[in-house]
Amino acid sequence: MNNIVKAEIAPTMSQATTSASVLIALIVVLAGLGMAAALQVGSVASVVLAVVVALTALIVSPAILSIARTRA
16 A cells, blocks of 8 residues: 555656756756856856856756656
């Protein structure tokens, strides 16, 4: 009975992958907006931080997608 309940509330593989992809895209978009704002202000440190955040999200994205698939 426990397995039946768990199967009904667990996300499907496509839902988990889509959620992870949306999370990664959101992080990259927010980092891009932060970089644009930092360029407007002229803060080099903020630009570097935004680039690091975006690159980290892209580098870690396969691991995030893998975790999402194993949890589904």
